[in-house]
Amino acid sequence: MCLAIPGKVVELLPEDGNLAVVEVSGVRRKIDLGLLDDDPAKTGDWVLIHVGFAMSKISEADAAEQMRVLALLGEDDDALHR
Amino acid sequence: MPSSPKIRFRDTQIEMAHGAGGKASRKLVEGLIVPLLGGPLTGPLGDAAQVSTNGTRLAITTDSFVVKPLRFPGGSIGELAVNGTVNDLAVSGARAETLVVSFILEAGLATEVLEEELHAMAAAAQRAGVAIAGGDTKVVEHGKADRMYITSCGIGRPIEGVEVSPASVRPGDRILLSGPIGDHGITILLARGELDLEADICSDTRSVLPLVEAMAAVAAPGIRWMRDPTRGGLATSLNELALDCGLGICLTEEQIPVRDSVRGACELLGLEPMHIANEGQFVAVVAPEFAEAALDALRAAPGGQDAVMIGEVREKPAATVLVSTSYGGTRVVDMLVGDPLPRIC
Amino acid sequence: MRFIDEFREPELITKAAQEVRRLAEPQRHYRLMEICGGHTYAIYRFGLHDLLPPNIELIHGPGCPVCVLPMGRIDDGLSMTKDPNLIFTAFGDMMRVPGTHGSPLEFKARGADVRIVYSPADALKLAQSNPDRLVMFFAIGFETTAPSTALTLMRARAQGIRNFSVFCNHVTIIPAIRAILESPDMRIDAFIGPGHVSTVIGCRSYEWVAREAGKPIVVSGFEPLDLLESIMMVLRQLNDGRAEVENQYKRAVPWEGNRAALKAMADVFEPRPFFEWRGMGCIAQSALRLRESFAEFDAEVRFQLPGIRVTDPKAAQCGEVLTGTLKPQQCRLFGKECTPEQPVGALMVSSEGSCAAYYNYEHRKAALTTLAPAL
Numbered sequence: 001m002c003l004a005i006p007g008k009v010v011e012l013l014p015e016d017g018n019l020a021v022v023e024v025s026g027v028r029r030k031i032d033l034g035l036l037d038d039d040p041a042k043t044g045d046w047v048l049i050h051v052g053f054a055m056s057k058i059s060e061a062d063a064a065e066q067m068r069v070l071a072l073l074g075e076d077d078d079a080l081h082r
Numbered sequence: 083m084p085s086s087p088k089i090r091f092r093d094t095q096i097e098m099a100h101g102a103g104g105k106a107s108r109k110l111v112e113g114l115i116v117p118l119l120g121g122p123l124t125g126p127l128g129d130a131a132q133v134s135t136n137g138t139r140l141a142i143t144t145d146s147f148v149v150k151p152l153r154f155p156g157g158s159i160g161e162l163a164v165n166g167t168v169n170d171l172a173v174s175g176a177r178a179e180t181l182v183v184s185f186i187l188e189a190g191l192a193t194e195v196l197e198e199e200l201h202a203m204a205a206a207a208q209r210a211g212v213a214i215a216g217g218d219t220k221v222v223e224h225g226k227a228d229r230m231y232i233t234s235c236g237i238g239r240p241i242e243g244v245e246v247s248p249a250s251v252r253p254g255d256r257i258l259l260s261g262p263i264g265d266h267g268i269t270i271l272l273a274r275g276e277l278d279l280e281a282d283i284c285s286d287t288r289s290v291l292p293l294v295e296a297m298a299a300v301a302a303p304g305i306r307w308m309r310d311p312t313r314g315g316l317a318t319s320l321n322e323l324a325l326d327c328g329l330g331i332c333l334t335e336e337q338i339p340v341r342d343s344v345r346g347a348c349e350l351l352g353l354e355p356m357h358i359a360n361e362g363q364f365v366a367v368v369a370p371e372f373a374e375a376a377l378d379a380l381r382a383a384p385g386g387q388d389a390v391m392i393g394e395v396r397e398k399p400a401a402t403v404l405v406s407t408s409y410g411g412t413r414v415v416d417m418l419v420g421d422p423l424p425r426i427c
Numbered sequence: 428m429r430f431i432d433e434f435r436e437p438e439l440i441t442k443a444a445q446e447v448r449r450l451a452e453p454q455r456h457y458r459l460m461e462i463c464g465g466h467t468y469a470i471y472r473f474g475l476h477d478l479l480p481p482n483i484e485l486i487h488g489p490g491c492p493v494c495v496l497p498m499g500r501i502d503d504g505l506s507m508t509k510d511p512n513l514i515f516t517a518f519g520d521m522m523r524v525p526g527t528h529g530s531p532l533e534f535k536a537r538g539a540d541v542r543i544v545y546s547p548a549d550a551l552k553l554a555q556s557n558p559d560r561l562v563m564f565f566a567i568g569f570e571t572t573a574p575s576t577a578l579t580l581m582r583a584r585a586q587g588i589r590n591f592s593v594f595c596n597h598v599t600i601i602p603a604i605r606a607i608l609e610s611p612d613m614r615i616d617a618f619i620g621p622g623h624v625s626t627v628i629g630c631r632s633y634e635w636v637a638r639e640a641g642k643p644i645v646v647s648g649f650e651p652l653d654l655l656e657s658i659m660m661v662l663r664q665l666n667d668g669r670a671e672v673e674n675q676y677k678r679a680v681p682w683e684g685n686r687a688a689l690k691a692m693a694d695v696f697e698p699r700p701f702f703e704w705r706g707m708g709c710i711a712q713s714a715l716r717l718r719e720s721f722a723e724f725d726a727e728v729r730f731q732l733p734g735i736r737v738t739d740p741k742a743a744q745c746g747e748v749l750t751g752t753l754k755p756q757q758c759r760l761f762g763k764e765c766t767p768e769q770p771v772g773a774l775m776v777s778s779e780g781s782c783a784a785y786y787n788y789e790h791r792k793a794a795l796t797t798l799a800p801a802l
Contacts, residue, residue, distance in 0.1 A: 002426070002427060002463065002465050002568070002569065002571035002572065002621070002622075002623035002624065003352045003425060003426055003427060003465060004571070004623045004626075004679075005349050005350050005431070006428075006429060006430035006431065006679075007350075008429070017582065024346040024347075024349065024350050024428070025342045025343055025345055025346025025349070025428045026281055026282060026342055026343035026346050027279055027280070027281040027343055027346040027347045027350060028279070028280045028281065029277075029278055029279050029280070029350075030278065032546075032548055032575070032578065034578045034687075034691075035574055035575070035578065035685055035687050035688045035691065036685075036687065037687045038685075038686055038687050046429070046430060048623075048626060048679050049350070050426070050571055050572065050575070050623060051426050051518070051545065051546045051547065051568075051572055051575050052278075052545060052546025052547075052548050052549065052575070053546070053548075053574070053575040053578065055571065055574075055623065055626045055627065055679075055685065055688070056626040056679050056680065056681060056685060058430055058678050058679055059677065059678045059679075060678075062677040062678040063430060063433070063678040065677075066656070066677065066678060067433055067439075070439050070442070070443060070652060070656065071439065073439070073442040073443060073445075073446050074442050074445060074446065095533075095536065095537075096536075097532065097533060097536045098532065098535075098536060099532070105767070105768050106768065109768070276542070276543070276544075276545075276549075277545045277549075278545070278546075278549060336437075342428070345428065346428060349428065349431065351519075351545070352519075352778065399791055399792055401791075402791040402792070404792070406474070407437065407473070407474060408437040409437040409438075409440040409441045409444070409478070409651075410441070410444075410474070410477055410478060411440075411473050411474020411475060411477050411478060411651070412474045412477050412792065413471055413472060413473075413474045413788040413789070414787065414788050414789060414790070414791050414792055415787075415788075416767075416786075416787045416788075416791075419523070419767050419768050420523070420532070423519035423520075423522055423523070423543065424518075424519040424543060424545055425518065425519045425520045425778050425779075426518045426519070426520060426545070426568070426572065427464055427465060427491065427492060427493060427518075427520050427568070427777065427778065427779050
């Protein structure tokens with residue numbers, strides 16, 4: 001149910017409510033950051049976009065960690081256990 | 083060779099889907115138009131008709147152009163009207179020579195808009211090497227046409243040595259694509275302004291005749307079938323081929339070129355690039371012994387640098403377009419019923 | 428595309444698939460339900476069935492907000508187009524869903540002003556730029572989408588917009604999972620949890636699935652590597668005899684969910700005592716409606732809706748497919764009376780409906796006796 005895509009905040013628009021220009025692979029749209037009030041997004045942050053709203057921030061650290069673990073698949077069984 | 087079953091058209095009214103180039107369009111054409119108009123139109127539905135008059139073989143085609151907005155990054159309705167018809171002839175193996183055009187204009191249309199389109203058509207015709215020999219103009223009441231509709235009819239001569247037909251397609255044949263897909267349809271979608279998306283994407287509208295001729299120069303006997311994947315996209319064109327020849331069209335996902343921004347727009351909106359319209363590309367099925375030469379010729383020709391081999395024809399799965407990924411996942415890509423719609427789920 | 432392409436890396440997918448096959452104990456048959464329609468779509472789109480061993484069975488769950496909407500609600504929404512002044516707005520997903528008298532696109536063909544919007548914010552913008560018209564937004568979706576509708580309503584009120592209303596069909600996922608677990612034919616071993624809903628409700632919302640029902644549940648992302656990793660995590664739990672909530676989609680899902688989103692939902696919506704789910708009957712506390720404080724925006728208050736309950740044709744087995752009791756191709760109407768061109772139920776017309784996904788991506792592959800090798 002829910003098509004949500006990672007996009008990069010390229011420009012905050014403080015005069016325009018809680019909007020920001022977010023870019024996905026060269027495509028730009030104004031996205032409402034209102035759901036991220038508890039941990040506001042900054043330019044350069046990556047956010048998960050759904051129906052024109054940012055749902056959460058994407059953690060580059062967690063993504064990197066996930067890739068690290070996946071890359072070890074098949075090599076070392078111990079490394080896979082969390 | 084299996085032929086498409088006669089489908090009786092049962093819908094009580096015409097919907098937008100019937101013009102979208104997908105399953106609904108095919109049902110309308112096969113189920114209502116072909117049975118009633120009959121004659122040489124029975125059999126696989128090609129982009130153009132080959133006719134013989136007084137011993138001379140000619141190809142003739144017609145196409146209507148309905149687009150909103152009229153002007154968009156990379157082109158306008160006038161260019162589509164010229165290139166689209168030239169391309170229909172090119173992919174049926176003919177060199178367009180003469181066009182006649184007819185306009186349906188909405189009362190209230192600014193003259194300068196019409197003038198702009200006429201300039202665009204004249205320029206496109208010159209680039210494509212065709213003459214516009216005549217036409218017709220009608221004006222309808224305000225609100226009865228989206229500013230301007232253009233129909234163009236093109237006539238041309240067969241390109242020496244090229245004969246295309248789904249019946250000639252064989253397992254083992256290769257599938258070539260002239261360049262990235264999705265540019266035109268996404269440009270139009272964004273240009274309508276309803277989705278509030280911005281991107282540096284333009285329509286790919288152009289005549290593909292030079293590329294077809296470049297390919298024909300080295301591979302004419304091996305060219306089995308060609309199509310320009312307009313409305314309905316690559317998926318629709320290849321599904322039509324699959325239905326017409328009864329064979330499997332097997333593509334490799336990673337080989338299908340899509341520009342980054344087109345891909346971004348498709349991911350954002352939940353669209354499949356293979357369903358998106360193109361106005362400056364064509365897909366060709368070429369016998370294996372000619373495929374490499376054909377591809378080299380395309381890549382060497384101006385505008386053909388992105389040409390690529392995207393797959394091959396197989397016996398199975400019959401009448402189906404199958405896309406495989408390099409990690410071994412496969413999926414069927416069907417025609418859509420109507421226009422591709424953005425989704426949020 | 429960043430955060431997408433990495434998770435579609437072919438070599439890693441191949442390795443992950445090998446690991447899944449290694450983990451799947453040969454004598455065991457694993458029945459895993461992916462709850463979310465987006466996961467159903469992803470599984471077919473990426474051809475993941477081809478990578479899984481035959482003893483892992485994926486069962487599609489009811490997490491498709493279009494699929495579970497009873498036809499009567501679509502009729503109610505479309506009944507508002509009687510007023511020629513109304514602009515009917517909805518996501519693209521809704522446009523071909525059949526009501527008793529036609530789909531939104533068919534209504535549009537007959538002259539109704541029906542428009543696709545990408546965001547509820549765009550519907551509100553339409554209201555602002557068309558002050559003489561009434562704009563109605565047909566809101567659908569689970570908790571992923573509801574907060575955006577909520578924020579839009581808060582903005583509408585703050586801006587004093589008078590010509591905007593929402594027909595609220597938001598549903599909530601937890602009661603649906605409960606209903607699945609309580610259904611007598613249920614034979615599910617574990618769940619792949621909805622990734623994007625969880626960005627709002629958090630992973631803790633599923634703790635009862637593990638604790639009370641004893642089923643593992645792994646909250647998953649949507650890329651092929653995400654799904655494969657989630658399946659790995661589920662298999663490890665099942666093989667170990669554990670039942671826990673795990674978060675595979677850590678990069679996007681906070682364990683606690685999104686407090687601001689939950690607050691926006693709570694400020695604008697309240698749970699309906701019960702709501703009918705197509706094919707699943709009435710489920711208590713499973714859907715949202717606008718609070719009285721937002722009554723001026725509530726289409727159900729502003730308009731006289733027929734409210735007729737429309738039952739599905741007896742032959743249609745939407746409910747059984749929704750709850751995973753039947754596979755799409757086992758429904759007696761599948762591929763015959765019910766196809767994407769003439770869908771009987773929403774599961775065939777919604778892009779993430781299991782029937783549409785199976786029909787569009789899978790069913791003609793039956794002709795294949797061996798996998799088509801990649802070129």
